[in-house]
Amino acid sequence: MKSSRQTTLRSRVTVTGIGVHSGAPVALTLAPAGINAGFVFIRTGLDGADRKVKAVAASVIATEFATVLGDREGALVSTAEHVLAALRGMGVDNATIEIDGPEVPIMDGSAAPFVDAIDRAGLMQQSAPRRFIEVLKPIQIEQGESFGELLPYAGGFRAELEIDFTNPTIGRQAYAFDLDANTFRRDIARARTFGCMADVTKLRSAGFALGASFENSVVFDDEAVMNPEGLRYADECVRHKVLDVVGDLALAGLPLLGLYRSVRGGHKLNHAVLSALLADRHAWRIVEATEPVVERPVVARRARGYADVAGGMVAVAYGPSVS
Numbered sequence: 038m039k040s041s042r043q044t045t046l047r048s049r050v051t052v053t054g055i056g057v058h059s060g061a062p063v064a065l066t067l068a069p070a071g072i073n074a075g076f077v078f079i080r081t082g083l084d085g086a087d088r089k090v091k092a093v094a095a096s097v098i099a100t101e102f103a104t105v106l107g108d109r110e111g112a113l114v115s116t117a118e119h120v121l122a123a124l125r126g127m128g129v130d131n132a133t134i135e136i137d138g139p140e141v142p143i144m145d146g147s148a149a150p151f152v153d154a155i156d157r158a159g160l161m162q163q164s165a166p167r168r169f170i171e172v173l174k175p176i177q178i179e180q181g182e183s184f185g186e187l188l189p190y191a192g193g194f195r196a197e198l199e200i201d202f203t204n205p206t207i208g209r210q211a212y213a214f215d216l217d218a219n220t221f222r223r224d225i226a227r228a229r230t231f232g233c234m235a236d237v238t239k240l241r242s243a244g245f246a247l248g249a250s251f252e253n254s255v256v257f258d259d260e261a262v263m264n265p266e267g268l269r270y271a272d273e274c275v276r277h278k279v280l281d282v283v284g285d286l287a288l289a290g291l292p293l294l295g296l297y298r299s300v301r302g303g304h305k306l307n308h309a310v311l312s313a314l315l316a317d318r319h320a321w322r323i324v325e326a327t328e329p330v331v332e333r334p335v336v337a338r339r340a341r342g343y344a345d346v347a348g349g350m351v352a353v354a355y356g357p358s359v360s
Contacts, residue, residue, distance in 0.1 A: 047159035054142030060248035063138030118284030123151030126221035146229030172295030190296035228276035
């Protein structure tokens with residue numbers, strides 16, 4: 038849905054499954070939310086009152102194997118990235134995510150079941166203009182052999198990723214993607230989480246991947262993919278990394294207008310680049326859509342369809358955070 042107005046879900050919709058790391062059963066409900074609410078998780082089933090955590094970069098408390106959100110009292114929601122990717126990828130601005138366990142259900146390892154849930158709920162426009170974070174200058178982070186950057190980009194949001202695994206079955210893969218609901222659904226949403234068989238024992242001994250199986254993960258040995266049905270895309274691994282990027286960068290709190298590049302990246306790098314952007318109050322600004330989003334030429338370093346005041350976008354604020 039291309040719109041100058043914010044969107045939310047039309048109705049509530051619930052999915053159930055297990056956590057890929059915890060192995061515990063969990064139910065997750067996507068629900069409508071008000072204007073400027075963004076994405077908010079509500080942990081139910083706890084002793085005492087339900088606890089809320091806003092899906093923003095400041096709520097991230099861990100990035101090892103998954104993006105974990107919490108507050109001063111500890112972790113509340115693990116593996117948040119796939120459902121956030123589905124919401125951002127399908128053009129949802131505001132949603133409440135109710136969850137009765139500590140981890141978002143892994144479903145089939147992709148964002149496709151969440152996209153299906155969003156389709157069932159339907160989308161509705163709200164009365165307020167859509168807001169974006171526009172990247173104004175380059176932000177770069179290096180972590181060992183990994184590198185990530187956010188750059189101004191005249192075309193909405195784009196991701197350019199390269200992965201390079203020592204496992205020869207995965208190897209080096211690259212993918213470039215311009216975010217749009219139709220292309221997200223077709224090219225990214227069905228890409229599943231993946232890992233190497235050699236790492237399974239190590240992960241499980243450390244308390245991770247307790248719910249992983251061929252039903253929710255792509256597993257490789259040194260010679261082939263081990264899943265009987267094979268791959269959904271020849272380059273499914275790098276596409277899943279793009280999916281993770283869309284979800285992790287949804288923690289900006291608003292859709293990004295910029296280009297994200299990474300080499301050998303992951304949740305830790307994604308979070309580091311986003312945090313560095315938000316910490317530099319001269320590196321970004323919030324803009325509002327004031328006209329329907331259309332394809333038209335704009336000045337350099339403005340996103341396509343998102344020009345300055347005369348072109349239909351208004352810069353409304355600078356600030357150190359978006360919470």
